[in-house]
Amino acid sequence: MIPRYQRFIFGILLVASLVMSGALWQLRERAHQRLIAGEDSAPTSAPVVAPAEQATLLVANDGDGSLLTQIHSLPLPADPGARARAVLGKLLDLYAAPDAAHPVPGGASSVLQVFLLPAPETAAQAPSQYAPQTGPQLAVVNLTGSFAAGHPSGIETETLTVLSICATLRANLPRVTQVRFLVDGVQRATLAGHADLTRTYLAADALPAEGTHP
Amino acid sequence: MVLDAAHGGDDTGGRLANSQLEKAITLALSVRLRSLLGARGIQVVTTRESDAAVDPNRRAEIANHAQAQACLILHATQSGSGVHLYASSLAPVQPARFAAWKTAQAAWVTRSLALAGVLNSALQQAQMSVTLGRTTLPGIDSMTCPAVAVEIAPELGSDKKITAELDDPDYQARVAAALAAALVEWRSEARQP
Secondary structure (H helix, E strand, O other): OOOHHHHHHHHHHHHHHHHHHHHHHHHHHHHHHHHHHHHHOOOOOOOOOOOEEEEEEEEEEOOOOEEEEEEEEEEOOOOHHHHHHHHHHHHHHHHHOOOOOOOOOOOHHHEEEEEEEEOHHHHHHOOOOOOOOOOOEEEEEEEOHHHHHHOOOOHHHHHHHHHHHHHHHHHHOOOEEEEEEEEOOEOOOEOOOOOEOOOOEEHHHHOOOOOOOO | OEEEEOOEOOEOOOEOHHHOEHHHHHHHHHHHHHHHHHHOOOOOEEOOOOOOOOOHHHHHHHHHHHOOOOEEEEEEOOOOOOEEEEEEOOOOOOOOOOOOHHHHHHHHHHHHHHHHHHHHHHHHHOOOOEEEEEEOOOOHHHOOOOEEEEEEOOEEOOOOOEEEOOOOHHHHHHHHHHHHHHHHHHHHHHHOO
């Protein structure tokens, strides 16, 4: 016959061992997760921090239909395509801000890529004389479908978005003379029902005099 | 005069306040303006009279066949304020016997800008805020007439609050009256030797 106090002690020890087993299992899982997270974030190459430079943004204003020049300091990569994407990302971040004068949802992630190519007529007219390092360029801006889908509809607002992108590219990359647009990698008829996205825009035409209407 | 109520059918245009669709506002404005011009003895051709889809090229064909003194392309938006007047962004060229379909408006751009100026004056006389600009819009670049895209936006007060929405009949009537007055003046200027 086992005394009652021994059965009581055995029960307590059993419960304590179960609780400790559970606690040990939890600690093991946490350690495992930390290990996996550590592997994911392990740097595979040394980070390159681009130095902050001044970028000129042509910011649209729905109130009077104008483009206003603003200077912003932001990290700009050396690669021209990445530089163009960074500048346009900052521009679209301004439009996505709550108090924007030209409100457009989406922000920097709406610019998927900016491809810089030799401007077509230059390459066609004088291919032997075209200098890849100094000649005029065509910028192809690839936007996300969600940006186009969420863009407010209207001639003024769509035209201002297109012209401000063209003018900002021209202001920061003077070799860019022409701009074309893609949405999710394919041509699209209009941005949100109005502004024509099938044509090539001349960047110089989009760059207005200070405070004037495009 | 040609009145082109933008959008229609499956192409609803923008979604506006009070669950209104752009295609309905443009058609309502077109009907108002046609009545006002008709009452002044001006012959009007419209690109649509109902909620029907009309291809941009077909709209330009209708305008070009009419050989109109003026073509107004009517749009509506919830962005901005007042009335936005847009002419084609094509560079002006001298009229030629044959013109490329996609750039036919180039020979008329100078007249289109003059028409935009007359519309601007009339709208400002009616105490409305006006924004002038150039744009690339499907259809307008193929029109062989003085062509201006008229986009109406909500009316804002001095405190930047909306004083008249797009579906406000009084606001639509004031815009239509100012546009009709401008077109009457434009026609009389065109008749002068």
